[in-house]
Amino acid sequence: MAEPFPFSAIVGQDEMKLAILATAIDPRIGGVLVFGDRGTGKSTAVRALAALLPPIRVVVACRYNCDPAEPFAECPDCAASRTSSARSPRSALVPVPVVDLPLGATEDRVVGALDLERALAQGVKAFEPGLLARANRGYLYIDEVNLLEDHLVDLLIDVAASGENVVEREGLSVRHPARFVLVGSGNPEEGELRPQLLDRFGLSVEVKTPQDLDVRVEVVRRRDAFESDPAGFVAQWAKEDARTRRRIVAGRNRLASVEVPDSTRALAARLCTVLGTDGLRGDLTLMRAARALAALEGDAEVGAAHLRRMAAPALRHRLRRNPLDDAGSTVRVERAVADLLGA
Structure with missing residues (x-):
């Protein structure tokens, strides 16, 4: 592979x-x-x-990657096996x-x-x-x-x-x-x-295609190095990938304890209202994304800075077309964020 x-x-x-x-x-x-x-x-x-x-734990030989710790979400194969055997299923990391x-x-x-x-x-x-x-x-x-x-x-x-x-x-x-x-x-x-x-x-x-000359040169340099020696290039970046993996594991463990103040929820709701997003899915997604960012960065509480960084990804595809405003959706979100949350 x-x-x-x-x-x-x-x-x-x-x-x-x-x-x-x-x-x-x-x-x-x-x-x-x-x-x-x-x-x-x-x-x-x-x-x-x-x-x-990070790898996940699955039931051995399960075709659906069932989690042995969640029997309520198991597949038909695991349900039948659990009924016919009193023993816990064998598991493995994959x-x-x-x-x-x-x-x-x-x-x-x-x-x-x-x-x-x-x-x-x-x-x-x-x-x-x-x-x-x-x-x-x-x-x-x-x-x-x-x-x-x-x-x-x-x-x-x-x-x-x-x-x-x-x-x-x-x-x-x-x-x-x-x-x-x-x-x-x-x-x-x-x-x-x-x-x-x-x-x-x-x-x-x-x-978007990078327009900065130094960035373009670096992209080509790294891709060329990878194609010349894939194993060596991967080994060169293994430590950095491992550091990112540890951040993900820590973020997952921290997620449930990250607080979302009512003032932050109100800011998210105002932002979605100003932009005219349909329904409440945008509000919910923005809050989840901002909380995930806070967990990833080790912050105990979601604040305006987290909303600012996740607003465009969470909301740009939920905007209605405005015939009186020919600006793109990203520009509209950035404008609203600057007005409500500051630069």
């Missing part, structure tokens, strides 16, 4: 990296949408995530799954289907899990998400909302956990994302 590019070695793209780290601290934020130019490191950052995240959903994937491949081999050889109706099962407790990555077929968009919306995949076909009726962080990337020039799916992403980041 090819070595992924080290997360810590990615030059610039600070907003994208921060958004990914926030979802690693609190997956309830709801995923990350990365829109921007081709060749700006969108997929590189997502693939670097797998090597960065890397966090980061699963690619190809644009040409069929619905059967995504949700799962009848295991034809067993059906023909043994006459048994058995379920063959799909990509959603493999992504449980991990990340589901969709490159060119704005080109995804409509029926798969509808399917993902349902599963992302419920955290459960329901398959009823060919005489099968299967339910299994499918809790994953959805990460999508794309180029806005190739088409817009359907509003229903856009709303399911907690954070949206914009990635």
